[in-house]
Amino acid sequence: MKVITGSLRGRNLDTLGGDDVTRPTTQSTKEALFSSIQFEIEGRRVLDLFAGSGQLGIEAISRGARHCTFVESNKNAYKIVQRNIEKCNIEDKCRLVLGEAKSFLMKKDCFDIAFVDPPYHKGIIEECLPPLTKLMSDDGVIVCESAKDETMPQEVNSWCIAREKHYGKTKLTYYRKG
Numbered sequence: 001m002k003v004i005t006g007s008l009r010g011r012n013l014d015t016l017g018g019d020d021v022t023r024p025t026t027q028s029t030k031e032a033l034f035s036s037i038q039f040e041i042e043g044r045r046v047l048d049l050f051a052g053s054g055q056l057g058i059e060a061i062s063r064g065a066r067h068c069t070f071v072e073s074n075k076n077a078y079k080i081v082q083r084n085i086e087k088c089n090i091e092d093k094c095r096l097v098l099g100e101a102k103s104f105l106m107k108k109d110c111f112d113i114a115f116v117d118p119p120y121h122k123g124i125i126e127e128c129l130p131p132l133t134k135l136m137s138d139d140g141v142i143v144c145e146s147a148k149d150e151t152m153p154q155e156v157n158s159w160c161i162a163r164e165k166h167y168g169k170t171k172l173t174y175y176r177k178g
Helices: 027-036 055-062 075-088 124-133
Strands: 045-049 067-072 094-098 111-116 136-147 159-167 170-177
Touching: 027 055, 027 159, 027 170, 045 055, 045 124, 055 067, 055 075, 055 111, 067 075, 075 094, 111 124, 124 136, 124 170, 136 159
Parallel strands: 045 067, 045 111, 067 094, 111 136
Antiparallel strands: 136 170, 159 170
């Protein structure tokens, strides 16, 4: 997996192998996601929830995001994110948190862009959206990746679905404040 564009373009990122189960966002889905928000990234604060390899947050940093917080509960995935951040030499723009997403969302923080890519078909997005909306700037965007057949809530705390796009078996759902 590679960084698509920006200051880190072409950098190879590590992913988990073996028995550790992660589902990295495909390159084509990642390209579509970043094309859709390309003018909203510069200087923004990003949250990569369920970071996996950290590829979404690293792509955002590469495209000019000011800072990214990566949250990952799997220790092996956490180490992969840490290694990818170090390989890209962007430690000064990153915060890496080892912990559960729901616990992290109880903290006081503020983000402009949030990527939410948990395991599919477990209802995790529905649990995370209410507290996450309280951490977002009013002009922010939350991008959720789910299985194509999962139904996302239409509205959460005055945040509404602004767009949904399907990419193979994957669906991206964009929430914006209504």
